[in-house]
Amino acid sequence: MDLNKKFTPETWPDHPETATLEAKNKFVGFWLFLGGETILFATLFATYIALKNSGPSGFGFSTQELYELPLVFVMTMLLLTSSLTSVFAMYHLRNFNFKKMQLWLAITAFLGLGFLMLEVYEFTHYVHLGFTYNNSAFSSAFYTLVGTHGFHVAVGLVWITLLIFRNAKRGLNLYNATKYYTFSLYWHFIDVVWVFIFTVVYLMGVIG
């Protein structure tokens, strides 16, 4: 592939993310990887559902009382918005508008960073209450499920930061178009996982 080939918005393919064989492979491969990740999170969810509220007798923590719903709501809004901004970025990817794509991806990253910082604050708060990782089966399951999601957000932030800086001088080409696209797939995925976490862990925990 010729990395130096110059495109214009007119010559840029309609679906740059699948315009070469390598790109098609990465596209299919990443969707499949997300399928495996779905099962990964499903296992974590199943374990959490089995172990929530379960601890040594009299340990005193329950989903009804523990979770900080307002904080989590703000986190949810940040993450959902970041998904929207990543969609804007993909729109500009398709239209060969490199600068605008980079801008919206940077906004996505900032929103994601905001989410992560609030989550760290949330966990610190629980730890101060005594709800540490080692506290109970409930705590181990909670932190592992929500923490794994947070870890995935962190990986995504590192990924998009590297992409933004690495390609800043290069602009868009058929080699990196697919990289941006798979990032946006990943970002939507962790957003969907968060919707489930928000529902199953927090909402159902407080209300259910």
Next chain:
Amino acid sequence: MSSVAQKKGFGATLWDWLTTVDHKKIGILYFLGGGFFFVVGGIEAMMIRWQLYKPNNDFVSAGLFNDLITMHGTTMIFLAAMPILFGFMNAIVPLQIGARDVAFPFINSLGFWMFFFGGLFLNISWLYGEVPNAGWTSYASLSIASEGHGIDFYAIGLQIAGGGTLMAGINFLVTIINMRAPGMTYMRMPLFTWTTFVASAMILFAFPPLTIGLFFLTFDRMFGGNFFDHTMGGNTIIWEHIFWIFGHPEVYILILPAFGIFSEIFSIFSRKRLFGYPSMVFATVLIGFLGFMVWAHHMFTVGLGPTANAIFAVATMAIAVPTGVKIFNWLLTMWGGSIKVTTPMLYALGFIPSFVMGGVTGVMQGAAPLDYQLHDSYFIVAHFHYVIVGGVVLAILAATHLYWPKMFGTMLNETLGKITFTFFFIGFHMTFLIQHWLGFWGMPRRVWTYMDGQGWNLANLISTCGALLMAIGVIVLVYNVIITSIKNVKVGNDPWGDGRTLEWAIESPPIYYNFPATPLVRGLDTVWIEKMEGNETGLTPAEPIKDIHMPNGSIIPILMSFGLFIAGFGAMFRTEEAWGLPVLIFGLLWTFVSMAARSLQDDTGYYIKKDEILRDLKRKGGQK
């Protein structure tokens, strides 16, 4: 990079193999690595049988025995059977679909090195003196309580190796979806490719639960988690569910490629196309799907309740139907054909009665109340060895003979091959048939010894003698490999004479870019069709010869895997050694930096020029 044979020094050859991303070489690496661990697992098996040949034996201590059974099972399944099957998938599937390599050659290499370092990590436990000892299933209450680092070697070693497996699974899926040659529709793919496809999909969905389970085990043992500690609200049955949601699909992941290999063999050596091809494909997919629905038949005695047991019992019996369909289709492939009993065909013929026996005992175990008697007895040991040895291992031995020329360019000796088969096959039945009765007679499994006077002595002695015969068979095979390599007699494209699929239309071993031009596939068993029409090359090109895009090799996969290997030791010793945490972080950083080096360089491969391909073709001339 020229295709003309060069005299390479040892260093250059070593570097070539350490950095290769060529599916054919990676296939050989998997095959050799898996073969090595097969021997290790076999030695563990011999020690187990030697301990059990008479009552109250003290050949090994009780603790060492539990180490042996755990490592035997873990090594054979994760480090021998799966890698060897990956070896054949890597070597053959791209050829069968007319591709030049897999979709992600770099990740292919990474997957191999992850397996290698994971296997190494696990077996270093022997040298360290603290070995996993809770069975290959590592049930939670025992594995949490197990003292020393044995189980930690298990959790971390399998985590690394399992990561490699997941990568290989995704790789084969994308390769088969995206890179089939023109004309090769899904319903024209050879069965070995189909079974690779379904097994890879199963890997994608079965390994994540194992990943999570191993993380839970690691967190509980090394980081103070409480998933399996019932005094802290945890539950050990969760481990059983998670393990078997992985574990049951795992055994179908093992058997489906074996089925694929036998489909090829029955077809080739009956000179007849596979009977009922669409049914075979459908049965494969159905087995893959149903394989995820039956896991709790390993848990009938856990106390899940009659409703759960009844549901899983019926689901388990259902899987017998597509498997039976396959058996009948193989038989009908032979029927009306022209059967030549070569070594691969001999293995296939041995497989039919052996696997059917193993399969029917499986259905018997699916009857839950009966399983209350059979579970955790030698009946179960007999069953799974019948299906794994009688199915997977016979397939591996068959494929070793069948695909040896395609991988190495020489032919294993047929007479020695048949001698191996005879010893191995007789030994296999001698070892495991009698174990069904030991189960009936009340002998539990995983027992280090047994008392005299229970009526078990003769049966155990017979079983041990059978194991000796199996060992002799394997030794003869090793000898066969050695003298074949020494004699080094090269063979042509289709040394078996009746090859029907694309891999038999090119050289043995193929030139590094596989096909001069991407072939056009005209139907199922396309090479057979070409031959019958008088096209002796077996190939019709789909396009004119042009430049070929090839990937560069890379040292990064081995570096990345090595980093995880280092990190594993850090994690294991974190709480007791000051260097634990720094080493863990260092190892992870090493991996991350290697990954970054890969991501930050733009490696778009290189091109083989059209002239070079034309020169290669001219040089080969009339080579068949």
Next chain:
Amino acid sequence: MMKGLKKWRLFSLLAVLTVFLAGCGQEELSTLLPAGQVGQDQFNLLLLSSGIMLLVIIVVVAIYLIALLRFRRSKLGEDHIPEQVEGSHKLELVWTIIPILLILLLAVPTVYYTYKLGDVSAMGAVDDDGNAENLVVDVTAKLYWWEFEYPNLGIVTAQELVVPMDEKVYFNLIAADVKHSFWIPAVGGKLDTNVENVNKFYLVFEKDSKNLKDGVFYGKCAELCGPSHALMDFKVKTMPRAEFDNWVAAMQASGDNQVVANPSGEAVFSQSCIGCHATSGVGESGANGPNLATFGDRNRVAGFLDHTKQDLIEWIKYPQKYKPGNKMPGFADQLSDSELDALAEYLMGLSVEK
């Protein structure tokens, strides 16, 4: 090559015959000689499933052998190209539908027996006076021994289970440390002893154990639990109801009617052993070590050693040597030979049956 093929088939046939000739196993231990209704139900499932599977094997082997004999290349000639048959819809239907029918044949009794054997609804039944109608035994599996409490009768024993014949005996199963599994092969299937929940099932004992080789049925631990998993045997004594009632009465009185075969042995016991072991059968589960009220009546020492004074002394001196990983400390350094001798005599005398 046909000769070689013939040979292995003959050999396998001989092997199979040998196995059949070896028979049904031993009466105290084999699942093929069921000693109660539960084991009998399970054995019936074995016969049904084996019969169906044998039918399948015969059909497969028949087609296989005929194909192999009729269509050899040596017979058909090197140049013969067979007809490339694609398949047969009819045959596919036949070998799909018939197996489904066979599976149904097996599935219906399977589901029936699953519910029947899982029916513990009568476990808590009480009569008008508030007494339990059915015998319930609480089984606790430990490393590496078995504790048996009879909660409605106020007694506890270990290692050797005593039960009445010809009635359903219900079991509550739990493990005290790691997962084990409770199995009496000659009587019925097993059920796991988990650490976090109580499992319940029932067995029926329809044979008198006094006619057996050692006078007992053999019980096995059936879940890998550590190095001494293989040595965690227990025994089962069955007897008519009237005799069982006598045994219970003797156990309930064993606190008062202590048998002292050797007074100095009793003194050693009171000093070194009483912290973990009780000699009265009155009590509950939860002890550190096996209850020894019926030690003299038992079949084995530590579940697997011979029930002799010599083996007993060896066990007390070096328990770790005999059962690696078990929880009993060794007394080789603490007790002299004469103390051990007296202690052993005292222990062998602890009995409710004599």
